[in-house]
Amino acid sequence: MILAPIIATRALRKIYPGSKPGRSLFGGGLALPGAPGMTPRSPTDVVALEGLDLEVAAGEFFGLLGPNGAGKTTTLDILTTRTRPTSGTALIDGADVVRESVRVKQRIGVVPQRPNPDRSLTAIENLLFHAAYFGISKSVALTRARELLAMLGIATRETARVPELSGGQQQRLMIARALIHQPSVLFLDEPTVGLDPQARLALWEILRKLHAEGRTIVMTTHYMEEADRLCDRLAIVDHGRLLAIDTPANLKARAPGGTLLELTLDGDAGGCAGPAGHLPGVLRVETSRELLRVFARRGEEVIAQLIKIVDQAGRTVTNIHLAPPSLETLFISLTGRKLE
Amino acid sequence: MTAASPDVVAPGRVFLALLRRDIHVARRELAAFLVRTTLQPILFVVVFGYLLPRMGFVQKGYTSALLPGILGISLALSSIQSVALPMVTDFGWTREIEDRLLAPVPVYLIAIEKVVAGVLQGFIAALFVLPIARLIMGPIESLSIQHFGTVFLVIVLGSASFSALGLLLGTMISPQQIGLMFGVIIAPMIFFGCAYYPWRGLDAVPVMKYAVLINPLVYVAEGMRGALTPDLPHMPLRYVTGALALLTTLFLTLGMRSFEKRAIG
Ligand SMILES: Nc1ncnc2c1ncn2[C@@H]1O[C@H](COP(=O)(O)OP(=O)(O)OP(=O)(O)O)[C@@H](O)[C@H]1O
Numbered sequence: 250m251i252l253a254p255i256i257a258t259r260a261l262r263k264i265y266p267g268s269k270p271g272r273s274l275f276g277g278g279l280a281l282p283g284a285p286g287m288t289p290r291s292p293t294d295v296v297a298l299e300g301l302d303l304e305v306a307a308g309e310f311f312g313l314l315g316p317n318g319a320g321k322t323t324t325l326d327i328l329t330t331r332t333r334p335t336s337g338t339a340l341i342d343g344a345d346v347v348r349e350s351v352r353v354k355q356r357i358g359v360v361p362q363r364p365n366p367d368r369s370l371t372a373i374e375n376l377l378f379h380a381a382y383f384g385i386s387k388s389v390a391l392t393r394a395r396e397l398l399a400m401l402g403i404a405t406r407e408t409a410r411v412p413e414l415s416g417g418q419q420q421r422l423m424i425a426r427a428l429i430h431q432p433s434v435l436f437l438d439e440p441t442v443g444l445d446p447q448a449r450l451a452l453w454e455i456l457r458k459l460h461a462e463g464r465t466i467v468m469t470t471h472y473m474e475e476a477d478r479l480c481d482r483l484a485i486v487d488h489g490r491l492l493a494i495d496t497p498a499n500l501k502a503r504a505p506g507g508t509l510l511e512l513t514l515d516g517d518a519g520g521c522a523g524p525a526g527h528l529p530g531v532l533r534v535e536t537s538r539e540l541l542r543v544f545a546r547r548g549e550e551v552i553a554q555l556i557k558i559v560d561q562a563g564r565t566v567t568n569i570h571l572a573p574p575s576l577e578t579l580f581i582s583l584t585g586r587k588l589e
Numbered sequence: 590m591t592a593a594s595p596d597v598v599a600p601g602r603v604f605l606a607l608l609r610r611d612i613h614v615a616r617r618e619l620a621a622f623l624v625r626t627t628l629q630p631i632l633f634v635v636v637f638g639y640l641l642p643r644m645g646f647v648q649k650g651y652t653s654a655l656l657p658g659i660l661g662i663s664l665a666l667s668s669i670q671s672v673a674l675p676m677v678t679d680f681g682w683t684r685e686i687e688d689r690l691l692a693p694v695p696v697y698l699i700a701i702e703k704v705v706a707g708v709l710q711g712f713i714a715a716l717f718v719l720p721i722a723r724l725i726m727g728p729i730e731s732l733s734i735q736h737f738g739t740v741f742l743v744i745v746l747g748s749a750s751f752s753a754l755g756l757l758l759g760t761m762i763s764p765q766q767i768g769l770m771f772g773v774i775i776a777p778m779i780f781f782g783c784a785y786y787p788w789r790g791l792d793a794v795p796v797m798k799y800a801v802l803i804n805p806l807v808y809v810a811e812g813m814r815g816a817l818t819p820d821l822p823h824m825p826l827r828y829v830t831g832a833l834a835l836l837t838t839l840f841l842t843l844g845m846r847s848f849e850k851r852a853i854g
């Protein structure tokens with residue numbers, strides 16, 4: 250429980266109505282307003298968030314981890330007023346994201362998962378107009394825009410139209426746009442996807458600096474290293490539920506002891522689970538289709554015996570992946586069922 | 590004003606910034622915009638206002654009935670398209686509008702701003718077409734520009750109703766349906782909009798005379814007739830303004846609701 254959290258969600262749920270093709274004018278008639286707070290009505294409905302409770306302290310660098318479709322983007326969309334929750338509440342700095350969306354928008358900066366710059370404008374115009382939407386005077390905006398473009402290494406693309414920017418340059422522009430009005434809470438949805446290694450490191454530096462200035466940062470990522478290095482605290486979510494939330498160090502300590510050995514077989518791995526579980530030093534075994542996943546102390550010694558077991562089961566190992574205890578092994582052990 | 594002050598910016602200021610953005614973009618694309626929205630009405634003027642009268646297929650006086658209608662069509666095409674087309678791609682594919690949805694104002698204000706920008710563009714299209722049409726058609730019987738105030742009023746109300754309709758269409762149509770929008774909504778609207786013939790002419794087909802009254806173009810065309818050729822038969826101005834105000838309110842209410850639904854999924 251955090252005292253005076255700057256971000257707080259309570260029992261946040263989001264159900265997307267199932268897609269009926271062409272749900273618009275000439276398709277299935279007008280979309281009628283769905284009744285909020287209802288349980289899924291149709292089997293095609295997608296439950297993206299299933300009662301999410303999150304609290305983030307002011308000034309915290311918070312990471313959101315989870316496999317594809319876990320509900321990370323949905324969470325960020327709700328917190329940034331761009332999607333309405335089906336039920337539950339979310340507050341930013343005490344302002345409700347639905348009822349007081351203007352106050353919320355005043356405080357936040359957003360880097361969306363997919364870059365969506367204003368394609369009718371040039372790079373710098375994107376920043377200048379965005380600043381204008383926040384009531385920032387032209388001269389202040391111009392100084393800041395130039396600084397940001399330089400900081401993100403796209404100063405030379407200042408007057409380029411958006412379609413002339415590369416994917417990574419557009420992504421950098423999105424980061425600049427999220428910063429131009431100097432928001433106190435920054436939301437970044439997989440901000441380093443599409444960036445080259447140099448730009449990724451540069452962004453890390455920028456984020457660290459913003460964090461040091463006392464801004465609150467919420468970031469989703471699929472890179473464990475990134476989460477580990479940058480974030481004060483991490484939440485691991487899947488199927489719209491919170492699976493774990495703690496500091497990276499504490500989470501790593503919770504990782505199932507030992508090394509993760511992941512063997513890919515040429516067929517179903519089900520028959521190997523029993524014998525593998527009896528090997529000395531093996532802590533846990535999971536299988537899903539052709540994947541045999543074993544957590545073991547002294548992993549190197551177990552490998553040979555695992556291969557033997559696979560042989561006896563009449564299968565062949567096509568690939569082996571080894572990972573020491575880490576965020577990654579915890580992530581996989583928490584969300585592993587996802588692969589089924 | 591410095592940085593991250595948590596005070597909320599005056600909505601009027603944000604509104605003007607949003608409008609400035611649309612004007613900036615429209616100005617940059619002015620030529621393409623004018624071609625897209627006024628070429629068709631101008632070509633119509635060439636055929637029906639110049640060629641056919643010269644060939645003797647239509648009476649000379651036809652041009653007086655045609656000119657107000659042509660202005661109405663230009664207004665309709667420009668206002669509807671300038672609001673609806675970018676919105677369809679925005680909501681359907683690019684989500685470009687998101688940087689405006691994040692502006693610290695209620696979402697409905699962004700919808701209203703789009704309509705205001707549409708009114709401005711309708712205005713420009715109408716002012717562009719009027720002299721060109723007059724030039725092509727030659728002198729027009731009973732044309733009078735004395736009622737400029739009325740012309741102004743009809744243009745504003747007319748483009749407001751078309752822009753609001755553009756908002757509604759732009760939020761309801763998917764990118765794949767744009768072609769359909771022209772075929773199923775805009776084309777019938779133009780042909781049954783009393784643009785090429787006065788409403789009075791429909792006395793000949795009474796069912797149609799009343800069926801077309803849901804069409805905003807009817808009022809714009811008739812209003813223009815009342816303003817530009819006041820001596821010829823036309824619908825009384827108070828019906829014109831009343832109906833346009835009503836249709837604008839209707840389209841705007843529905844359009845804003847639809848916009849919010851698309852904007853905040
Ligand atoms: N607009 C939408 N309409 C219908 N379903 C949606 C919509 N957006 C997301 N979903 C569904 O909601 C669930 C959560 O999606 P979300 O985008 O939040 O996942 P995510 O954790 O961000 O995944 P990723 O790592 O792939 O970005 C998924 O099952 C997805 O299919």
Ligand SMILES: [Mg+2]
Pocket residue numbers: 321322323362438
């Ligand atoms: Mg996502």
